[in-house]
Amino acid sequence: MSAAIKPLVAGNWKMNGLKASQAEFYKMVVGISDEVADTVDAMICAPSTLTALLAEKAGKGPPAIGGQDCHTAASGAHTGDISAEMLADAGASAVIVGHSERRTDHGESDAIVNAKAQAAWRAGLIAIICVGETEAERKAGNAVSIVEGQLNASIPDGATAENTVVAYEPVWAIGTGLTPTAADVAEMHKAMRVNLEGRLGSEGQAMRLLYGGSVKPANARELMSVDNVNGALVGGASLKADDLLGILAAYS
Ligand SMILES: O=C(CO)COP(=O)(O)O
Numbered sequence: 001m002s003a004a005i006k007p008l009v010a011g012n013w014k015m016n017g018l019k020a021s022q023a024e025f026y027k028m029v030v031g032i033s034d035e036v037a038d039t040v041d042a043m044i045c046a047p048s049t050l051t052a053l054l055a056e057k058a059g060k061g062p063p064a065i066g067g068q069d070c071h072t073a074a075s076g077a078h079t080g081d082i083s084a085e086m087l088a089d090a091g092a093s094a095v096i097v098g099h100s101e102r103r104t105d106h107g108e109s110d111a112i113v114n115a116k117a118q119a120a121w122r123a124g125l126i127a128i129i130c131v132g133e134t135e136a137e138r139k140a141g142n143a144v145s146i147v148e149g150q151l152n153a154s155i156p157d158g159a160t161a162e163n164t165v166v167a168y169e170p171v172w173a174i175g176t177g178l179t180p181t182a183a184d185v186a187e188m189h190k191a192m193r194v195n196l197e198g199r200l201g202s203e204g205q206a207m208r209l210l211y212g213g214s215v216k217p218a219n220a221r222e223l224m225s226v227d228n229v230n231g232a233l234v235g236g237a238s239l240k241a242d243d244l245l246g247i248l249a250a251y252s
Helices: 019-031 034-039 051-058 084-089 100-105 110-122 135-139 143-154 182-200 202-206 217-224 241-251
Strands: 008-012 041-045 064-067 094-097 126-131 164-168 208-212 231-234
Touching: 008 094, 008 164, 008 208, 008 241, 019 041, 019 051, 019 241, 034 041, 034 241, 041 094, 051 064, 064 084, 084 110, 094 110, 110 126, 110 143, 126 143, 135 143, 143 182, 164 182, 182 202, 182 208, 182 217, 217 231, 217 241, 231 241
Parallel strands: 008 041, 008 231, 041 064, 064 094, 094 126, 126 164, 164 208, 208 231
Antiparallel strands: none
């Protein structure tokens, strides 16, 4: 079913990176072979201070350039915020919305995430919509129902395989070195596929479902080979060209 889906490995630099990081980024640009680019899409979601610089450095890419968050409005009196239109103008083709760090640090609800995804589409960006349970929710046996609730409320009507990517990131696996078992990832991604197909039909069937949380070169091959896993959202390991290229190599 997911065999025809071209996977995506997206790096999320979070609040890391200075102008000097262009050198490491350029190692990624030159390190992604045509063969790898044919097999897997690559993206770096940089801090917005670097969006334009990296987009210029990448040229046509890969990697593509994404943002990490956007406001719901196109412009206006929102000090410190960035709109999806601004990200598109700076050379981004996608934006992450609903990352657990935004949900926790900024109190973003599913409704806000839903509105941000629509803002991304309005600007012509792909919305990378993040979902995932906490450790307590998994221990209580509620992981699947929590994630289904987030999918239902965070993904707007009108989502397609072209305009939306879903990233499953268990909160307890982010930056901890812990990962779910392959069986747990398979169970969650199957449940997400069934949910999205039920709601969106063939678009849900073709939508890319990324796994995120402590993905490294050493575990990428196992995680990326799980059914219904169509790539990765990578934090720490996406800051180093060797690590990012090692993760992309899981598809070679
Ligand atoms: O939050 C993540 C990506 O969005 C995952 O971060 P790590 O890969 O550092 O665990």
